[in-house]
Amino acid sequence: DVKVTQSSRYLVKRTGEKVFLECVQDMDHENMFWYRQDPGLGLRLIYFSYDVKMKEKGDIPEGYSVSREKKERFSLILESASTNQTSMYLCASSFSDGSGNTIYFGEGSWLTVV
Amino acid sequence: EDQVTQSPEALRLQEGESSSLNCSYTVSGLRGLFWYRQDPGKGPEFLFTLYSAGEEKEKERLKATLTKKESFLHITAPKPEDSATYLCAVGSGGYNKLIFGAGTRLAVHP
Numbered sequence: 001d002v003k004v005t006q007s008s009r010y011l012v013k014r015t016g017e018k019v020f021l022e023c024v025q026d027m028d029h030e031n032m033f034w035y036r037q038d039p040g041l042g043l044r045l046i047y048f049s050y051d052v053k054m055k056e057k058g059d060i061p062e063g064y065s066v067s068r069e070k071k072e073r074f075s076l077i078l079e080s081a082s083t084n085q086t087s088m089y090l091c092a093s094s095f096s097d098g099s100g101n102t103i104y105f106g107e108g109s110w111l112t113v114v
Numbered sequence: 115e116d117q118v119t120q121s122p123e124a125l126r127l128q129e130g131e132s133s134s135l136n137c138s139y140t141v142s143g144l145r146g147l148f149w150y151r152q153d154p155g156k157g158p159e160f161l162f163t164l165y166s167a168g169e170e171k172e173k174e175r176l177k178a179t180l181t182k183k184e185s186f187l188h189i190t191a192p193k194p195e196d197s198a199t200y201l202c203a204v205g206s207g208g209y210n211k212l213i214f215g216a217g218t219r220l221a222v223h224p
Binding site: 033043044058107 | 150156158160212215
């Protein structure tokens with residue numbers, strides 16, 4: 001069964017704190033993604049990775065960074081959290097053997113920055 | 115610019131009342147059109163992928179169809195458990211990047 005696991009479901013952090021969101025997939029997928037979801041704006045791509053140690057910016061990378069040291073793990077880092085980063089964050093993964101592969105999502109991490 | 119628009123934003127149905135959700139798109143080089151279901155507080159759950167105009171896929175009470183400019187998600191005789199937000203996305207460019215619509219919130223009442 002397909003599984004994408006986000007370690008933290010609910011977090012509350014203070015402005016200026018460094019925040020780590022962790023994601024693990026057990027499907028041996030090459031591609032991993034981080035999206036954020038906000039009411040009325042839909043899902044927006046922050047960063048993605050197509051291989052270990054490789055990363056590409058998505059549509060809204062400002063204020064974020066990522067790390068992929070192992071194939072199964074993809075971390076999203078907020079270097080200095082701000083209130084406008086309060087959101088639901090979704091990790092996803094897919095195979096890379098051709099385009100149009102199904103992307104599977106985790107359960108989401110709700111981040112509140114106060 | 116690649117874009118996905120879903121309508122209506124919200125839909126209220128009585129149990130058994132069939133209807134359709136719309137997803138219109140503009141994309142340079144479609145690499146799959148995806149439908150997901152999302153329950154409150156959870157991640158999107160994959161439903162269908164359609165790749166070419168004329169293609170149709172079915173799952174229980176749901177049927178997805180695709181033309182060159184839009185996709186429909188038909189819901190036949192819905193039940194309250196079908197209540198959720200339905201998301202449409204198109205694959206564009208490489209690396210399986212998806213562009214999402216804002217979703218349609220469906221509420222089915224007994």
